[in-house]
Amino acid sequence: MPTAIRGRLPRVIGPIPIPAAGERATGRFTFAGDAGLARYEWPYIAFAGASRGPTFLVTAGIHAAEYTGIEAAIRLGRSLDPREVRGTIVIIPLLNRPGFYERSIYVNPEDNDNLNRLFPGDAKGTWGQRFAHHLLTEIVVRFEHSIDLHAGDLIEELTPFVGYRESGDATRDERMRAMANAYGAKWVVKSGATGERPGMMYAVAAQRGVAAILAESGGRGLLIEEDVARHVRGVTNILRAVGSLAGEPERVAPPRAVKSFEWLRSPVEGIFHCRVAVAQEVRTGDVVGDLTDLVGEPLATVTAPTDGVVLFSVTSPAIKKDGLLLGIGAL
Ligand SMILES: [Zn+2]
Known part of the structure; x- marks a missing residue:
């Protein structure tokens, strides 16, 4: 009460x-x-x-x-x-x-x-x-x-x-x-x-x-x-x-x-190279990062699933499979 x-x-x-x-x-x-x-x-x-x-x-x-x-x-x-x-x-x-x-x-x-x-x-x-x-x-x-x-x-x-x-x-x-x-x-x-x-x-x-x-x-x-x-x-x-x-x-x-909050996770275990900064606005399909293995072979490219603003990103490059990478607020 x-x-x-x-x-x-x-x-x-x-x-x-x-x-x-x-x-x-x-x-x-x-x-x-x-x-x-x-x-x-x-x-x-x-x-x-x-x-x-x-x-x-x-x-x-x-x-x-x-x-x-x-x-x-x-x-x-x-x-x-x-x-x-x-x-x-x-x-x-x-x-x-x-x-x-x-x-x-x-x-x-x-x-x-x-x-x-x-x-x-x-x-x-x-x-x-x-x-x-x-x-x-x-x-x-x-x-x-x-x-x-x-x-x-x-x-x-x-x-x-x-x-x-x-x-x-x-x-x-x-x-x-x-x-x-x-x-x-x-x-x-x-x-x-x-x-x-x-x-x-x-x-x-x-x-x-x-x-x-x-x-x-x-x-x-x-x-x-x-x-x-x-x-x-x-x-x-x-x-x-x-x-x-x-x-x-x-x-x-x-x-x-923002219309929704999209959390991007990694499809593979690997080293993540983030290609965007927080507060940056992105368009659908933009490359936001990529992952390589431990000898540098490319494993995956990560793209934005929506137009939006990068609200957070992970700063450690060591990423497990399904590990969190970044969050995009859809615009
Ligand atoms: Zn918290």
Whole structure:
């Protein structure tokens, strides 16, 4: 139930204690009912506004080496002024706790699954499925709004974009559109209620009633200030736009929607030579890269399946069969 309707601030949200009105608190939480999960503690920063307002969740690090999102979430947690907060803001800067110091790419080392493909999870499943279940049901669905911060992974680069999955609920979809518009990205990836790559946290959260979006900035394991600052500025503007923070939102140009998000995978194992750059626009049939074997013999040429813009590419040339190469937003 929204805080504003209940008329007082919640004291806990799932395992996360919420401080008194007008205060900020940091700490660590765990999922005590699950022995495997309880071997870890997750950091949080919680703000309770002095006045009523929405409930807003900021998460990052579901992919453990997407450092700009993690750094931006931590920075938001230190820079937001609780006196300017309306309602409740909770920041969880590192969801993939097992993977962080392991420098895991894509997956969580507890079970080598991609945590962002496992939602809604399963209380009796693998470590990742259980984490997804507890995170979603005890924390995420208790919020009206959420944003999940990403970057290109350790071996990916990208051009900044935001994304959300339409829920079919007109009010919620409009809220997500307004959040995406307030971030300040050039591109938005909008998808329907079903589709490729199921199990993403933000998409399942949207189906469960949360106005949930994702934002991508940075990559390659680099803490480039401009990429971190983009996330901080984007989230701050969204917080103002939805009324979680005092002050008028900055007016930013809304992003352009791509028609679909085509992920290109390699037909062979080989060395990938990418022939395009992120943010570059391509036409159907353009050569975007090629693969050779380990003595340089040509194996495959990769072409664009659609007119579009290259939103991300893999920077490591070592590609397994079916390995991800790049993503094109169709125009
Ligand atoms: Zn990610």
